[in-house]
Amino acid sequence: MSGKSDPPISKATAGGLSAVHPTLKPRDTIPVAPAFTNELNTYQLTLVPKACWKVEDMRFAFDSSFVLPEMKEELALLAELISQHSEEREGVRRKPPLSIFGHADPVGKDDYNKTLSGRRAMAIYAALTRKTEMWERLYTQPFGGDNWGNPAVNAMLGHLGYSSGAPTDRAKAFQRASGLKDDGIVGPRTREKLFLAYMDSLCGENLKLTPEDFLAQGADPNGRGDYQGCSEFNPVRIFSQEEEQKYSRPENKNERNRENAPNRRVMIFLFRPGRKVAPARWPCPAALEGPDACRKRFWSDAQARLANGPARREFKETRDTFACRFYHRFAVNSPCESPLPPPKGFAFLSVIVFFHQQPIADLAVEFFAAGADGKPGAAVGEKVKTDEDGVAKLLKPVPIGNYVCRVQYQPETVVCTVPDIEDPFILVLPIGRPYYDFENDFEFTGRKQR
Amino acid sequence: MPVYHRVTQGEFLAQIAAKYGFRNPATIWDDPRNAQLKKKRKSPHVLMPGDILVIPDKSEKRQEAAVTRVHQFVLDEPKVKLRIALKDWDGEPLKSMECVLKVGSQIYNLTTNAEGVIEEEIPVTATEGTLTIKEMGEEIKLQIGHLDPSSEETGWKARLRNLGYLAEPGEPDAQTLRWALEEFQCNNGLKVDGTCNDQTRAKLENTHGS
Known part of the structure; x- marks a missing residue:
């Protein structure tokens, strides 16, 4: 188990990931023809991302563009990624230019989703550049379900440590600390200070960008080239016809929402330092524009790509779920859109916890390397919690071998041996037994080769 | 004969x-x-x-020369002109861009003109070379004389590759090729259907410049 170094793979957190794109091999040698009269050869550069960052739906308030405090974790990954891809040139440190793409799920109208996905991209852009006026715009101009309101203010105050007392008292405390008149009313001036303090806290000292750090270098006042929303045009998951029918029934709304979660994401692509685009030549419409310009860039068979078929399609498997051809190229080799399979000799560890045939959420699960006696040895990875489906998964792949997992479940601690499998291993919590041994039920050695 | x-x-x-x-x-x-x-x-x-x-058969070239002197007839090394237009991803010319063309042992330091074009006389025997655009971090391996006619599959694919629509080495899969054709058609105001028809071929040749 030891001796093998960490696989060169993406870094994941609970709500997102960052990854380096596979290095594009240079084009084959370029065939050229010498001129007989005055003929030319043309060599055109490509615009290919070097790295990517993704944040999931769970880091935004429900149906909203308000960035939740937990995104701090993913933003730390972004800071690291930017620094990793910066280049020193003639004594100047150049950052990799960024472009942000928001994505919505296919529920609701295109136009609505275009705006919502654009607003999410905008919210992140604003946080990175500390443009509080953009947040003020999102705050004062609610859009459908995207209404920041008091919950957002309270979440920000809470995150900044003003968490006790009535909302007015918390606001007053913040105002006093910020040198404002403590009237307890969170108006534009208080919001400006609050947004800035919150952005600073989310991004940290190291992640403070300027419009020049983006792909179009802020050349367009509406952010074309720098941030945009893709509406619902580029889902990573498309339901089967059967699922679509099932989820269209009101009683299945929550399940549909959960199954659609991977589609609601914000992606950032990082390009080579020095690359820039002219907004006029960038095909994507601005974040708050309608989706007409998007359609001009669709695959000729875009409808078929977005259609519900006999089986569910996942982009990571079929690579045919995006309607936008322009986006397709950025994303087709992106580990953020289709996570790389674990490298050879590695696997993902996961476990599903059931109790009385019901998945159990919120249980702490720990994984260990199995000792010679099959008992827990060294801890592997962080402690993880089971989700609503009872699944607990280690985000980092581990070398293939024998592992043991311990599920904390009061009052007993259950220990079992986990084979190396990608599909979750089902652990049934024993009833009334403090220790359960799977030895007779499962093969422990796992697959040696992949 | x-x-x-x-x-x-x-x-x-x-x-x-x-x-x-x-x-x-x-x-x-x-x-x-x-x-x-x-x-x-x-x-x-x-x-x-x-x-x-x-x-065809060669015709002789006659040169009168005095018999009492030693005459030297020097043949210039035959040269051929190589012209390459360098463009950004969106088709805009890369103007005033410094680049280095290496052909055999020859090194030419060149700068693109307002149309992004470099031009150099190179030995006719040259078969390969490299073109480096330092500013863009590009090192391009050239195969001189290897461009096939656009009427041939190898020819139109080569132009798609040179124009950046096929960015990866090797034979593209069906979707990658379709992507390249559709993007090219879309950028050039052609009907977007992902097939290489006569119109697309002609436009490819035209855009490539040969």
């Missing part, structure tokens, strides 16, 4: 002419027996392997 020369990959008229000792390649190309090939191929520098070129 004329020679029937079968063109192989990488050959082009000026090079073939030099091989057969012709100072002026047009002598071969303008030979009436090559009329049919001339009609088929727009440029004698973009031939297809397998094309047959008729090499």
